[in-house]
Every structure is written in C-alpha cells, then in structure tokens.
Amino acid sequence: AQSVAQPEDQVNVAEGNPLTVKCTYSVSGNPYLFWYVQYPNRGLQFLLKYITGDNLVKGSYGFEAEFNKSQTSFHLKKPSALVSDSALYFCAVRDMGANDYKLSFGAGTTVTVRA
Amino acid sequence: GAVVSQHPSWVICKSGTSVKIECRSLDFQATTMFWYRQFPKQSLMLMATSNEGSKATYEQGVEKDKFLINHASLTLSTLTVTSAHPEDSSFYICSARDQGAPYGYTFGSGTRLTVV
Numbered sequence: 001a002q003s004v005a006q007p008e009d010q011v012n013v014a015e016g017n018p019l020t021v022k023c024t025y026s027v028s029g030n031p032y033l034f035w036y037v038q039y040p041n042r043g044l045q046f047l048l049k050y051i052t053g054d055n056l057v058k059g060s061y062g063f064e065a066e067f068n069k070s071q072t073s074f075h076l077k078k079p080s081a082l083v084s085d086s087a088l089y090f091c092a093v094r095d096m097g098a099n100d101y102k103l104s105f106g107a108g109t110t111v112t113v114r115a
Numbered sequence: 116g117a118v119v120s121q122h123p124s125w126v127i128c129k130s131g132t133s134v135k136i137e138c139r140s141l142d143f144q145a146t147t148m149f150w151y152r153q154f155p156k157q158s159l160m161l162m163a164t165s166n167e168g169s170k171a172t173y174e175q176g177v178e179k180d181k182f183l184i185n186h187a188s189l190t191l192s193t194l195t196v197t198s199a200h201p202e203d204s205s206f207y208i209c210s211a212r213d214q215g216a217p218y219g220y221t222f223g224s225g226t227r228l229t230v231v
Contacts, residue, residue, distance in 0.1 A: 043119075043208050043225045044208070044210075046219075046221070090158065100164065107158045
C-alpha cells in the first residue's frame with residue numbers, strides 16, 4: 001500500500017520569503033516521489049521527482065525538495081517565493097516495487113504568496 | 116517535452132446525454148493512461164487505468180458502465196460519461212505514462228464537465 005500526507009491545507013507567505021510545503025509518505029518498498037503544481041482549471045504541471053541518488057532534488061521554477069528516508073518526508077522548498085507561485089501543490093508517491101504504475105496523491109496544499 | 120492534449124477543456128451537457136473526453140499523447144507513445152476525477156479544492160481520485168489494446172481497470176466504487184474507457188491506440192484514450200447526471204459534474208484529468216521516460220507521467224489540462 002502507498003499513501004501521501006500533506007499536513008497543511010494552506011501555506012501563506014510574503015513574496016521574497018522562503019516557501020516550504022510539507023509531504024510525508026508511506027510505501028511498502030522504496031518510493032518514487034513527485035511534486036506537481038496546479039493552477040485553476042488546469043491539469044498538473046510537473047515540478048520535480050526523486051527516483052534515486054542525491055537526496056536534494058532541484059526542479060522547475062527554482063523549486064527543490066529533499067528526500068529524507070528516516071523521516072519518510074519529501075518537503076518542497078523555494079528560497080524566495082513569488083506571487084506567481086500561488087497555486088495548489090500536490091505531492092505524489094509510487095511504490096518502486098509496484099507494477100501498476102499508479103500514483104497516490106496527497107490532499108494538496110494551497111499556497112498563497114502575498115505581495 | 117512530453118505533451119498530453121485533452122479535449123474538450125470544458126463541456127456543458129443535458130442530463131441523460133453522453134459526453135466523450137479525449138486524451139492524446141502528442142509526441143510519445145503511452146501504453147498506460149490514467150483517468151482522474153477532481154472535486155473542487157480536493158485531490159485527484161483515480162478512476163481507472165487504461166492499457167492500450169486491453170480493458171480498463173477500474174478503481175473500487177467507479178461504475179465501469181457509466182464511465183466507459185477506450186484505449187485503442189498508443190496515443191489515444193477516451194473517457195465517455197454515459198447518461199450523465201448533475202452529480203457527474205466534475206473536473207476530469209487524464210495522465211499518460213511516458214514509455215521513453217519510465218518514471219515520467221504527463222497530465223492533460225483537464226476537462227470541466229457540467230451536467231444541467
């Protein structure tokens with residue numbers, strides 16, 4: 001079984017401040033982890049993924065995430081947030097050992113960056 | 116990069132009619148496509164997994180006779196909502212697994228279905 005938890009429904013930050021969106025996961029084996037962003041009435045845009053290798057993953061638009069196996073976390077970070085980063089963010093996981101390729105999504109975190 | 120085209124982006128239909136949503140992978144072959152349903156400000160709920168040339172696999176609680184999925188080619192999957200009712204109004208999103216990038220998934224832009 002696989003699941004994702006995003007403990008915060010909303011995150012509010014001022015433009016220029018650091019942004020962190022939290023994600024913890026649960027899988028039977030090793031995880032593939034993803035972050036996506038969704039703007040209103042749009043599909044999901046890929047930000048970054050962790051498959052293997054370096055625990056710090058750098059992605060699109062200045063975002064990065066750190067894989068922490070001991071804490072089963074994959075928090076999304078951006079050093080300096082922009083107003084345009086305001087959107088809905090989803091963390092997703094897939095069990096590396098599963099052969100159905102299904103992704104499990106967290107509930108989503110709404111990020112609001114105020115000018 | 117990989118692109119998935121989903122059409123239409125929005126549709127309004129009358130109760131009792133059927134609506135077809137198309138999902139095309141434009142520059143890669145997708146043996147596996149996924150269909151999701153999303154309620155306002157909620158997460159994506161996986162409805163079914165479609166594999167090219169075979170029957171779709173539906174998640175528990177999803178009516179396969181109401182939500183018909185066809186994956187006739189490596190670049191096209193369709194979702195038909197049959198005898199639509201207002202409770203079927205939702206945002207539907209498709210996703211394709213990119214064979215060329217084993218860990219890559221590309222999402223369509225979504226379809227807003229409103230049944231009146």
